[in-house]
Amino acid sequence: MRVGAILLVFLLAVPARAADAINVAVASNFSRAAAELAEQFEAETGLAVRLSIGSTGKLYAQILNGAPFDVFLAADTARPARLERSGHAVAGTRFTYATGSLVLWSRSARDCLAALTDDGAGHVALANPETAPYGKAAVEFLATAGYWESVSARAVYGENINQALQFAATGNAAIGIVARSQLTAPQLPAATCTWVVPAASSTGLEQQAVLLQRAADNANALRFFEFLGTDRARATIRRHGYELAR
Amino acid sequence: MSIFGPLWLSVQLAFATTVILVLVGTPVAWWLSQTRTRWKPVVQAVVAMPIVLPPTVLGFYLLILLGPDGAIGSWWVQLTGSALTFSFTGLVIASCIYSLPFAVQPIQNAFESLPKHYLERAWTLGASRLDAFFSVAVPLSLRGFVSGIVLSFAHTLGEFGVVLMVGGNIPGETRVISIAIYDHVESLNYTAAHQMSLLLVGFAFAVLATMFVINRRWSER
Missing domain, CATH: 3.40.190.10 (Periplasmic binding protein-like II)
Structure with a gap:
């Protein structure tokens, strides 16, 4: 009986939380910074953020194949731009959140x-x-x-x-x-x-974020997306070894 | 990258692994089939573990063991000058561990179903233990050997997770077909992924169908 009640609580609690969580696809290089940003955002808003870490190309392929991500933090500018063109991302949301080295x-x-x-x-x-x-x-x-x-x-x-x-x-x-x-x-x-490696020795590692189409009307996802541009988030990103234009 | 390069590499890996597993697995299977020690379940469990363990666990420990600082890797570096990780030899070692149960278990089952008195008769006729093993036990267990060989070959051909962790994706050395397919899918190169996958689907079907045909012929005899 008690076990049943506990199970029931889990069954009711888990999906509800999962549905509210903001799903963020994160390029591997940014995983530690993203984890800290998610923590800050969760503390600030009480909203849950779920990070999926992988190579930019892999996440890109997953998004094209319908992966349920709300925000994409890529390690380049090309793939977010392509997602915007193909209609997988919300036009006009693309911005540079970090430049790596x-x-x-x-x-x-x-x-x-x-x-x-x-x-x-x-x-x-x-x-x-x-x-x-x-x-x-x-x-x-x-x-x-x-x-x-x-x-x-x-x-x-x-x-x-x-x-x-x-x-x-x-x-x-x-x-x-x-x-x-x-x-x-x-x-x-x-x-x-x-x-x-000096920045001039390779094409720049400008990293762009984009709001994905499925989150176009998701106020929570938008809130996280905007949080990435706040001074507090930018300070965290810099602390993790990235450059950011003023 | 040609389609056949990674397949050929996988076939070489599977072949080397299978040969080693028959040589190493047969004595193990024989010992397991004959022993009366109470440690038998322990040894059996150790042999069967790769079936249950995720490839990541094997990959993780192999990365440490085979690496230049690892127990096996450092010794190998002294011997040959190069480490075992990211090398074909390293993959062969990894595959032998990964596919061990698929060789040992069918052979052991065949040995266990041998009527004991056949061997005893050979011994009383003056055959040495080794002689009796090769002229009585092995021919009568041929079916187990075929299953063991086909299964370890096919299982190694389909190996992915362990190679992903210790291979380093080097063309011609460690980029086996499963890794090449993964790469193509990730970079949205679906044409190449299809070509390789279909090749593998056909190959797997052919190998398994052949084994079942052989098996049926045998049981009809």
Whole structure:
């Protein structure tokens, strides 16, 4: 009897909460910042935010296939723009919420840049350039700076940028080409070298947010979307290693 | 990327895994079928665990074990100069663990259904234990071997999660067909995804149908 009552409470409580929650698709590089933003927003408004983390390309494909997301925080400008054009996103809502940067990270190499030309230095981890904007930017940087010839044979591809860092953090790859925002991860081992890739070496990592069509009339989702542009949210985003235009 | 490159890689991986599993799995299956130790359920559970464990658990521990700092990986680095993660060899090791129950269980079942007196007769006729094993037990358990071989081959061909975690998606080295399909689906390249998937659907059907045909012939004999 008691078990039945508890079950009933769960059955009634869970879907109600789920229906109200704001579903946000978040590019992997932004996962930690997004978690903090969601926490702040929840504390402020009492509204629940549910984050789905993945590579921008994967989330984009999911949205095209009808995934129930309200807000998309991408790692590029191209995919939100395409969603707007195809009618999957609400026109005119697209804005730049952060600009990221690439960073070389290692827990074994003394000199990150030197390790990029040293064929014997071990694997170089990056995100899959097909689906992850940070992977694409990494390949562009390696190609324009002349490192690709040495790196291509020992490159390993993470399914998203978090896996790329994981490969380097576990020592399986000698060097990771990751997002600067990831370096605040709590259990990250001490780095032996880090090197921030200058913005000019790759196309910019301007990251755009867009309100998705299914949330066009969702006041809660809109509230979260607007929260992203507030000073408080922007301060949080900056603290996670992103640049933001004033 | 050609369609056949990743498939060929998967076939090579499945072939290597199957050969190793028959060599390693047969003694294990034999021991399990003959032993009277009370530890048998424990060993059986260990062998069967990959069926139950999510590939992420295997992948996580393999990433640590096979990595350059891991117990097996560091030893391998000293031996060969390169780590096991992100390598074909690493995938073979991972697949052997992942597909172990699919080789051991059918072979063990076949051994267990052998009439005990066949072997005893061979022994009294002066055959050594090894001789009796190869000339009596193995031929009579052929069906178990075929099932074990087909299942471990097919299961390795369909491997995905473990490879995603320890493979690193390197073309020609660790980008097996399941990973290539995943990549194509994620990048909305549905034509290539269809081509590879249909190839795999056809292949899986052909392999399994062949096995069932062989099985039926056998039971008719």
